Amino acid sequence: MSEYLDIKKQLQACRSKEETFKSLVMLSKQLPRLSDDEKVEENKVKGCESAVWLISEEINDSRHFKADSDAKLMRGVLFAILSIVEGKSVADIQSMDIQAELTDLNLSSYLTSSRSNGVLAILEKIIAS
Amino acid sequence: MAFDPSLLRSQFPILSQQVNSHPLTYLDNAATTQKPACVLKAVHDYYCTSNANVHRGAHFLSDKATNQFEQAREVVQDFINAPLKSHIIWTKGTTESINMVAYGLEHILKQGDEILITSLEHHANLVPWQQLAFRTGARLRVLPLTSAGEWQEEFASYFTNRTRIFAATQVSNAIGTHTPLKEMLLRAKQQGAFTLVDGAQAVAHYPVDVEELDCDFYVFSGHKMYGPTGIGALYGKQHALEVLIPYQTGGEMVLKVAYQATEFNVLPYRLEAGTPNIEGAIGLAAASEFLNKQDRNALLEWEQKLANHVYTRLKKAGGIEIYSPEKHTTLVSFSVPNIHLIDLNGYLDGQGIGIRSGSHCTHPLMEQLGVHGTLRASFACYNTLEEADRFCDALFDAMELLGDE
Numbered sequence: 001m002s003e004y005l006d007i008k009k010q011l012q013a014c015r016s017k018e019e020t021f022k023s024l025v026m027l028s029k030q031l032p033r034l035s036d037d038e039k040v041e042e043n044k045v046k047g048c049e050s051a052v053w054l055i056s057e058e059i060n061d062s063r064h065f066k067a068d069s070d071a072k073l074m075r076g077v078l079f080a081i082l083s084i085v086e087g088k089s090v091a092d093i094q095s096m097d098i099q100a101e102l103t104d105l106n107l108s109s110y111l112t113s114s115r116s117n118g119v120l121a122i123l124e125k126i127i128a129s
Numbered sequence: 130m131a132f133d134p135s136l137l138r139s140q141f142p143i144l145s146q147q148v149n150s151h152p153l154t155y156l157d158n159a160a161t162t163q164k165p166a167c168v169l170k171a172v173h174d175y176y177c178t179s180n181a182n183v184h185r186g187a188h189f190l191s192d193k194a195t196n197q198f199e200q201a202r203e204v205v206q207d208f209i210n211a212p213l214k215s216h217i218i219w220t221k222g223t224t225e226s227i228n229m230v231a232y233g234l235e236h237i238l239k240q241g242d243e244i245l246i247t248s249l250e251h252h253a254n255l256v257p258w259q260q261l262a263f264r265t266g267a268r269l270r271v272l273p274l275t276s277a278g279e280w281q282e283e284f285a286s287y288f289t290n291r292t293r294i295f296a297a298t299q300v301s302n303a304i305g306t307h308t309p310l311k312e313m314l315l316r317a318k319q320q321g322a323f324t325l326v327d328g329a330q331a332v333a334h335y336p337v338d339v340e341e342l343d344c345d346f347y348v349f350s351g352h353k354m355y356g357p358t359g360i361g362a363l364y365g366k367q368h369a370l371e372v373l374i375p376y377q378t379g380g381e382m383v384l385k386v387a388y389q390a391t392e393f394n395v396l397p398y399r400l401e402a403g404t405p406n407i408e409g410a411i412g413l414a415a416a417s418e419f420l421n422k423q424d425r426n427a428l429l430e431w432e433q434k435l436a437n438h439v440y441t442r443l444k445k446a447g448g449i450e451i452y453s454p455e456k457h458t459t460l461v462s463f464s465v466p467n468i469h470l471i472d473l474n475g476y477l478d479g480q481g482i483g484i485r486s487g488s489h490c491t492h493p494l495m496e497q498l499g500v501h502g503t504l505r506a507s508f509a510c511y512n513t514l515e516e517a518d519r520f521c522d523a524l525f526d527a528m529e530l531l532g533d534e
């Protein structure tokens with residue numbers, strides 16, 4: 001949770017699209033990369049302009065996520081998204097308004113459908129997991 | 130009128146805005162151009178003074194609207210030097226124009242006939258022909274043009290006595306290459322094929338003369354030449370348009386309707402079913418007149434200078450793969466190995482710079498180039514040298530920021 005608060009502080013401090021972009025690139029470095037074995041078709045999120053992979057598993061009633069992308073921007077966004085949902089129960093995740101959280105993080109422009117960057121598809125896959 | 134880029138720019142209201150706290154740098158002109166005030170005014174004035182349905186009512190406004198609408202057709206006829214105004218069919222744009230021909234010519238094709246296109250086509254000049262081939266048992270063949278776009282003698286063998294339709298773009302939207310139209314059209318005509326030229330990427334930059342090109346069909350979109358969206362044209366020679374079976378039927382395109390049969394109207398109305406896009410036609414005519422007033426050669430030189438400036442700077446910087454020819458284009462298509470397109474695009478967007486990233490509706494061409502997509506900076510007459518430099522500087526900053534690891 002404290003990790004999430006750190007991220008939130010960092011992103012909310014961004015005063016421009018440019019600063020947000022730079023923050024996301026910094027955050028992308030903290031997202032552990034997936035192995036080639038994990039970057040398989042069945043883990044791919046469809047509808048993204050870049051390749052995005054998402055894996056989750058359930059341990060003791062909480063969901064744990066791993067994700068990767070070939071684009072840094074998306075790795076930064078994924079890091080932010082996962083910090084919101086990581087370790088939560090399925091019921092908690094389903095009752096959350098993740099889009100509102102992301103808007104709160106200054107990331108609303110990455111949610112618009114015209115970007116076709118697939119953030120909405122990622123959220124759908126998280127909720128369905 | 131002498132060409133002054135800043136004077137010209139001031140005629141485009143949208144360009145003076147700030148985007149993400151930076152001056153808007155719009156370099157996505159191959160996707161669509163911005164509109165000058167005279168085009169906006171023409172559309173606005175039409176609704177304020179003349180709006181009525183055309184070719185129908187015998188009343189003041191209907192006559193006025195019909196006159197303006199038909200005058201617009203004459204302006205566009207003149208703009209591409211078509212011999213008769215009835216040779217200009219209003220459509221939604223390039224895509225609809227090509228589909229109108231692809232459906233309209235279906236009846237001339239039989240199993241084993243060939244439809245020939247080039248490897249530089251936009252999906253709009255590919256998928257309609259592919260689907261037509263599926264429907265008729267004809268074979269779709271692809272002339273393997275290279276990025277340089279030069280004619281090679283071995284291409285001649287692609288034009289056979291089975292070639293019934295030949296369709297090619299004048300300029301590639303993805304990489305800016307000019308196709309060897311003259312040589313190709315000559316071979317296609319020798320085989321008696323119908324010929325179609327996709328002028329979507331040409332009309333904004335090059336004066337077009339369909340008589341000189343001597344193709345059967347010429348198609349383009351208004352929105353890529355400073356006109357409104359949702360309007361474009363199909364030009365056709367008389368006999369070529371007459372061969373087309375109308376792919377839409379209904380009101381406007383008929384002379385006499387009975388339950389047993391319908392007598393179709395004459396050209397151009399035969400191919401214009403339903404209430405047309407009247408404001409669009411008037412806006413497109415205004416855009417044509419806007420271009421007519423300019424020194425077209427000076428505009429083209431300017432656009433090519435901007436593209437060449439960017440080409441030279443990118444080349445010099447190194448580490449950038451450029452897919453466009455060096456000269457005679459108005460756009461630069463490129464990628465940076467190991468940096469994702471959307472990362473570069475995301476950074477540029479933050480700087481108020483709008484360019485296109487992706488496959489540009491040319492999947493097979495991207496495959497030929499061995500990439501998923503490219504970034505494309507495309508120029509219009511209102512772009513400035515400062516914008517070209519701002520784009521290059523921002524790109525280099527992005528590469529530095531994103532290029533580690």
Ligand SMILES: Cc1ncc(COP(=O)(O)O)c(C=O)c1O
Pocket residue numbers: 159160221222223224225251253254298300301302327329330350490
């Ligand atoms: C070469 C070319 N052909 C066809 C099209 C399709 O034009 P439109 O979408 O206006 O129908 C485009 C534009 O995207 C193009 O660049």
